[in-house]
Amino acid sequence: MVPDPPVVGPPHVPRPPEVEGSRPETERPGAAAPPDVLRPLHVGLVCPYAFDTPGGVQNHVLGLAAWLGSQGHRVQVLAPGRIPPELHRRYGCPEVVSTGRAHPVAYNGSVARVSLAAGRTVRRWLAEEDLDLVHVHEPLTPGASLQVLRSPGPPVVATFHTATPRSRGMQLAGRVMAGRLARVEAAIAVSEAARRVVVEHLGLDATVIGNGFAPGPDADRERLPGVWRPGGLDVPGPRIAFLGRLDEPRKGLDVLIAAWPGVRARWPGATVVVAGSGSRRLPAGWTELGAISDGERARLLDWCDVFVAPHRDRESFGLVLLEALSAGAVVVAADLPAFVDVVGEAADRHAHFFRRGDAADLIRALGVALGRGADRARRHAPIPQTADAVRPGPGDAVRSGADDPLAALRARYDWSTIGAQVLQVYRGVLPTASAATAPTGQAATSPRP
Template identity: 45%
Template sequence: MNDCLRVGLVCPYSFARAGGVQNHVLGLAGWLRSQGHSVSILAPGRPTAAMLHGAGLGATDFTSAGPAIPVSYNGSVARINFGPAAALRVRDWLKHGHFDLVHVHEPMTPSISLLALGRARVPLVATFHTATPGSRTMGLAYQLLPQAAERIDRSIAVSRTAARVAEAHGGPRSTVIGNAISVREHPLAECTARWRAGDHPRVTFVGRYDEPRKGLTVLLDALPVVRRRHPDLRVQVVGAGTARRTAGVQFTGPLDDRGRNEALATSDAYVAPHTGRESFGIVLLEALASGAPVVASDLPAFREVVSDEHGPVADLFRPGDPQALAEALLTSLARPRGQWERRGRRRAEAFDWSVVGPQVLEVYRNAAGSASSAAPRGRSPRLWV
């Protein structure tokens, strides 16, 4: 394989809505481009020009797989597409891309990722993001299309939790490589006042808060206990959902990356009250990089993300327990800043693209080496077309 690669990236989720997987794919594409590699993204929907520009990409670096439909998946709503029309778009993209390697995200979901897995005739890398034990969708895909899984030359999982889930469903053994952020986009401002937001403490929640597993109600139920000690506490809720009239809570709606980063940079705590099914937690790193202390549910993937060699650099609490959340948040608000913030920043730096990108590229090299001696690609099954 040449030093400069032509890489095809497949994302099953629509770019018409922001999401963790989509942002990761954009970030990876931008890092690969910065290293001299050629990239092309295939996904439903279409990102804005600003999103592409922010990643150092142009309009020709993205191919739309067509419109997506919302389906319930992993306790959330995934916007994906599948079927003959999508299969034709996958076929044409692969035919004209002349890729050295194709990197498919969420390969066993019924989407363009599964279609690309069946049609590609070049080395294949797959990344697993799902953290749903006993996923019927993933299990059914492995049962009905075992040959598709065999097409994967190298597998990545974003956390040990995601790796265990994939392997439990019959997937390949994965190299654990977390999602990444660009730390330089999170300038760390020195805070000289008692509170980062001014004369009152502010905590922030980021996510699609209408989804029960994101746990906003757990946070809201904890507020009365917290306000006994901090009656002037302010809460900002960032993300898509139905705004509610709640005293001391501001629903900002979705913000772009810069707006979200500014919100985190002026937060005295970032609260992640998710109740389960989380495979990583990229916003935890964004908060740490911005200097915002993290208070999070003690989920395996969250603990993995926020722990360094000395243990968690966050206050963790029992998932779904408002009293436990309140106690953890009070502990966080009472802690002196400084060293804790610097330690969180160092943890975030371990997931910067300058660290994660080379790890992914090494997997690409290994996939190319293993594929060179594998069975001819023409013997692989074809899906739909």
């Protein structure tokens, strides 16, 4: 198959948060100061995916809703179905308007649960609620988000979460949906990879704002099924974990399976646990947990020594890498641009990359990661390995310096940082600066789900 030719879009114009001449009138030197008491916003957040299926978009929407609420803004979430009790415990209880029952639809190389009959609910919601703006996520996904673009209403901010280069569907959407996309007054992309798709295929520019991240407290972590012993010291190691649909090619489980004979030869006591929906034949000795909850997911990441992300493509951010790093695991991941970008300065010290789809290079990166094991002494006993297990590759030198880059990584994606950046985008589509600012005296805090 001949690949689609690239579609040339407008050049990227950087948008720093504070550029002279781009500030609202009330913020420019000499302008009148805003009032002492600033009006909170009424924001509608639209998620096309059902919350009963775990996903990065769903968690991002609920995390943003929690942060906006902590800043004094009123938030309503429009989405299919209902929020499960576990997510209520983690994110609080935002106002939710259901678009009805969700149905599975093939989308972006996966299966998404969306509500296809959302039109009437969306139109009524936009007409009856006094919303200052609507923030839609994945605006071209069938269901509620796309329906917002088809309906009149308040200003629309759109966040694009997918990275599908050379996508014929996205190219077609850029031509067919141009009139609908005119409803978008400001676009956000969760990574530079996602922004390139928006620019090249849709002809829009977008501000890059990553996914917010806030790890849950230890008290919320649930114990995994008793087929294995998380946290026990009876496993010689290393403990390797994989998360993702087992039968979805872009998640790359086949790469880890292909690497397994070499991994087992170097680390005879290696243990692999995989979690996710779908099914496929796994090597003997692996443990399959099936679909797990967010609490079980946190427990799994806390248990493992190495989290392996062998994804092949179509990944726009890599929130799971942040979750694994925050839990203290070392990350070994395919060198997808979105993964490399999200890890940043933590690369080489806490995360190691291999060529996507290359099982032999995965083994090499795993050897480097386990040979260094920055946190392993604290977490588990030393790992028995053969003499040739550690073979550093190019670019694998440990970064010097006493500062731990994980602290900077957490600060970069903490909701107090991400939420403030989103509010800055809201400010740009609203008539006054004061309308996009939280009430005076409201502290900027990150939600602790």
